[in-house]
Amino acid sequence: MLGFAGLLAGVGAGLARLGWSMPDIAAQSAGLHGPLVVCGFFGTVISLERAVAIGRPWAYSGPLLAGAGTMLALGGAGLPALGSAAGLAAVAWFLAGLVLLVASLDVLRRQPALFTFTMAAAAACWPLGTALWAAGAAVHEVAGWWMAFLVLTIAGERLELSRFMPPSQAAKLAFGAVLALMLFVLAAGDGPWAGSAFGAGLVLLAAWLLRHDIARRTVRKGGLTRFIAICLLAGYAWLALGGAIVAAAGGLSPGSPAYGAAIHALALGFVFSMVLGHAPIIFPAVLRVAVPYRRWFYLPLALLHLSLLLRLAGDASGAFALSRTGGLLNALALAAFVVGTAAAVAAGARERRAEKEACARQP
């Protein structure tokens, strides 16, 4: 619930930024759009997923702290002293990031491997970026760390699954080199060269994942397996495009159409596509509700990708109205995803009840 509050508030804040009329709480959080989406939503969801995986009670303090950060950010949004409320939220999100890092290090200790290392490095990027933000850095200055948190978390998970069609030693070395490049330029870089190198790292990562992901095979199956694969393959295209924009623009520099285009290609096109694909298997794991696959899952997915195309076309051509409409449709795609998932949960529950009644009637 706390994670979804972060998503709702974050999307509302984003729409307010695009000039859509929003309720006060979202409009006043417009400056916190990025932090709410990255820390408030993804931070909560990823920490919860990791806590469920390791099954240690203390790890659940991660998602709780991340949710508390969202509440603090929203609670303070209506106050004149936004700075101090955002500061408290940043502290809660930073602590949540530390818990995720410790949980990820626990996984690494239990299973030392390149993929567990990647997930731990990704987890470290979150509190690092958040600490810089809390210390006064602007959101765009820490956006690289936060994007690395999301992108590398997914990359680590996909690397794990690539073991079903094991990559060669050379391929693993190549992955390690891309990871090292990205972390190095994030830590060392402060100029266009670093921004371009980070963007190039994202493009190389997309190419590696596209080449080695089991999605290339599983897309030939049917049902949920194929749906997940399509979400991934489409996501890799956005990862490559987002990286190419970052590389061409010389980094994530604010105020330019390239900034918004790159961030949304990565966060919506890549990361959210992944969320849509995995919701039917992650929701049951973390929320204990069955989400049976339905063909209508493709609708929000198609809307997400088409509206993102519209938005980026607007960014590229300078037609703000297109970007603005694309942004609204992005939000509708996410709403359609939430509604579609809830409808699948309800339909699944009805089917199970009917099955039980049928069993009870049998002699």
Added chain:
Amino acid sequence: MPDDDAVREALRQVDDPEAGMNIVDLGLVYGIDVSEDSVRVEMTMTTAACPMADMIVEAARRVVSELVPDTARVDIELVWDPPWTPDRMTGIAREHFGW
């Protein structure tokens, strides 16, 4: 009570939805032990970072429970030692992933 092979066949109904392949051919089932009044299955996940472990264990328990009398005990134990490696996959799974 069913024999080991019947239990193994039943477990083939449990898929890893991401991989599109069942847990037996993925090599996740380590051992099956059927006694007079219980079935014990030892299985693993590909990694401890997998949040789906509980769900897959529950699905395994459900299919095995359908094979045995109501009074029989079904234990599905998740083990991490030895860790899973790709070598444990059967020919069917290897072919599926294009080895």
